[in-house]
Amino acid sequence: MGSNMAENHPIAFRFVLEAKERGAKIIHVDPRFTRTSALADIYAPIRCGSDIAFLGGIINHILEKDLWFREYALNYTNIATIINDKYQDAEELDGIFSGWDAETRSYKLETWQYKGEATPQELEKFHVTTGSPYPEKLKRIASGPPSTDLTLQHPNCVYNILRRHYARYTPEMVERVTGCPKETFLAVADALVQNSGREKTGAWCYAVGWTHHTTGVQIIRCAGIIQALLGNIGRPGAGILALRGHCSIQGSTDVPTLYNLLPGYLPHPSANPDNADLKSYIESGTTQTGFLHNFPKFTTSLLRAWYGENANKGNEWGYQWIPKILGDHSQLPMTLAISNGTIRGLLLIGQNPVIGGHNSSMIRKALPNLEWMVIREFFENETASYWYKSPEALSGEIKPENVKTEMFLLPAALPGEKDGTFTNTHRLVQWHDKVVDPPSDCRSDLWFFYHLGRKLKELYAQSNDPRDDPIKNLSWDYPEIGPRRDPLAEAVLKEINGYTWPERKQLENTKQLKDDGSTACGVWIYTGVFPKQDHNQARSRVADGSDGPGTHLGWGFAWPDNRRILYNRASADPDGKPWSEKKRYMWWDESKKKWDGYDVSDFPPDKAPGYVPDWNDNPRGMDAIDGKSPFTMISDGKSSLFVPSGIKDGPLPTHYEPVESPVKNILYGQQDNPATKKWPRRDNRYHEPADPKYPYAITTYRLTEHHSGAIPTRMVPTTAELQPEGFAEIPPELAEETGIANLDWVIISTARGEVETKALVTDRLQPFTIDGKRVYQIGMPWHFGWQGYATGDIANTLSSVVGDPNTTIHEGKAFTCNLRKGRLNGRSHQ
């Protein structure tokens, strides 16, 4: 669900088919019948943007029919934990939770906390807030486990809150909101329950079909609740698998390229007072209990890696040289900032924002404001050619002679032309060697950044200005090889892994990291990927034999500590015994007094299932996690069905309509997610709910045949031929109503812009009946542009800049539009 796995992850899908051959049931829930649906056992159609209604229905079904895995959930989740008396649910407040501040359009979190105390919650750190920091008291108290009622009688225990919250998400309501027939919904719910428990496990696979919503984080939270209730986390064949969209995009999140994170998911320091110096940054980031008590070790080691001998205790290990973030610097607000003239230069690497960015027309009109733009690409992409080839340039709205931007198009190397690693969906890091040198001036990204850094250091070498210290003090000593002076990629991986300081002896695991400056480590979760001077574990390719166990610990390296399943303590029951022989994975060996199994244990190897912290001793870190609490990154060790802090739009997922929806919210007076990030302006207008001017739902997506912005595929004849032109998929019922025939030219319009494309009339799209009203939905792939062999109008001309409150991810999967037969005069590129 939220994934078209067969089309977008065909290699991974082979394993789904192998599972199917062994008897696994495959379910596909999707607005469109896709190549994934064709290989599924059940296809459940839903209207785009109604996922939480569907998933909430499953939670309701599990709880009301008492189908949850009681022993697992009672012990391993916060289902029995009692929540603050002042908490008020969205059911009571018509779609808003207690703590809502209408002025700042954000929640205050006090009423969501565990009763009697404010529990430190890991998740909060991943989302640097743009507002004031959380009250200090929310993060500190760790005087004992939270109060619970294991009989589940207390009205404010999570179990009863959940039941009340989802009581109205009945199969009938699911059908009314999503359009999925009740019987199909129940078939899905039954299949999930039947394939969970001691003997069986089930997995959810999702991708951007879930994240590209203003409720994206909450949709994924639903899966978290379902899987924790059914006992499907930390066990073989279980889990929630986020299928990543590109090679190594997992790596680019880990290392990372995200503005609000430092490597290894450490929060990026902000300009808030609680990040003013290293001491306060570490204080605000360290949990008292749980694994992230080690936070100071990760931070200090990172600073040592970056600033080398220039870092010392006296200068806070160089903490002040890290630039501080001021707010939301993610892609959507940045495109607006270009439009406003705030951003003057742009460095684009593997990015084609004219295709992949939202409200593309607004972006195209914003780009001339830049003073300079550097694009590293294989070909001249749409962002590099907008100034003379875009619809605005053709219509005269953008005059090439008036574009003052100095543009640089730098040729990039392809994967086979460089050494490096891929980190895949399952956190597996695999090394690859260069096959051939890149042609002529093409260079790897590593080459580019290394020499850029080297040149900058040269330019600032003589400066006495303190603001140049960050670059002057950066350690930048990678060995060069070959006539092109390529930096040695393995040297970078060694630094990522970490070594002792100053001896530079490679570290073998995260436990060896220190907070006294005696270790340097680029990305703490990758420690172990290069554990010895001459041993690159990412290069290892030793597979298990056919006799098992099938975890393949000798194949590459999976972070952290080469662990293949996270929270694998949960694969054993509270006493440490496997839940069943069939699902045996990790277990407590009483005779050896240690954890044994097929994987690297999440728990300290000698932590017995019967261990209980003595709270009189003021236990800290992992010592505060008892022997029956597998979720060690969460400070109480329990999976959070109810999330007291860390998520900005509510402690429980609630159905909201997309910001643009063809229907009103049937469940609540609150139409859309109240905390949604909106930027209403003249060139970024939103449609009203059920706006008759824009009556159809539209969803955008990718095709197997093209890769994202499609520069690598539209420019290559053999792939261009397979999906050679842009198109929109239209159900025959709507085609008949609008007089559109297959292959006719059609115009799709929104308040942001219009595109023309060809109609592909197909039964794979279908009309839905939503609360008695017929709702049509059309689909349009967003790969196309004017460059290359396979061309078409840009689907993201239609979408708006609007973001999920937690992640600022757009809503390209569900918005509204109008559709008519015809062409745009003089606007076509075909």
Added chain:
Amino acid sequence: MTSPLYPLPVPFRAREHSDSVMQRPIPDESELTAGVRIVPGRAYGFFTDTSLCIGCKACEVACKEWNTLPADKVRLSGTSYDNTRHLSATTWRHVRFIEKIRNSGGARVTAMEPFQSNWLMMSDVCKHCKRAGCLEACPTGALFRTEFGTVVVQQDICNGCAYCVPSCPFGVVEINFNDGKAHKCTLCYDRLKGGFEPACAKSCPTNSIQFGEVEDLLDRACKRLEKLRRSRPSAYLYGAPGAPGATGGIEQLYCFFLLLDRPEVYNLPLNPKLPSKRIKKSLNAGLITAAGIGLAAAAVLASVGQEE
């Protein structure tokens, strides 16, 4: 790795080549990737199991890239996701898409049949017939049977007569009007000679296309069919000896298919025939016609004579 679908007897050799540094091609690489060593004198082919096809078209791309075939149909066809449309002189693998989303009552389906259901996808290819119509028709010897049992056109010998084109009951062979020669799938003759699995089979992510010795493939296919038919009684082999597709003197398709619907749905002939099987009938018909004309002429002449 071993696949539970078709366990491959390879893991020991794989260990020898487990390092990522490769100084030279692996000898007999096909043994690692397809579980078969390629030896002249034996017949090789494809088993294309459409029940596992996800329509990704990796086979089409791999084929065109390896054989340096041009992309010459860069235009939206409007026929589902099929834009290359048919096998041709420049398209040697072709994935057909057949949308049957509605059930017999006209409603869109939600409960699916086991494996590929309601949107059929099938990767078509030259069948490399045991008795090949194209081969029989070729007057120059440009078409020949290789040491691997496959049928290949040698463009340097081909004179472009195009007799092979109508002689193929499957419409596989085509003349490329740029060079005036016949072209079709070679089952990657050059790769087989080097010990490599054909490009399409190697690139298939779901094992829908399997390469191997024909006898082994048939054995695998029968096992797969037996299992599949328990839940999918409509499944059958197309091109196996005695099965549809292997009729009319063709005897056997070395590249055969597991299909889930009638052959016509996939645009395959139900009862293909070798053209030579029609010769006797045609010849007789021709002789009878000729005799008839002769008799008529004689009669006319006789009557003319009489008149004189």
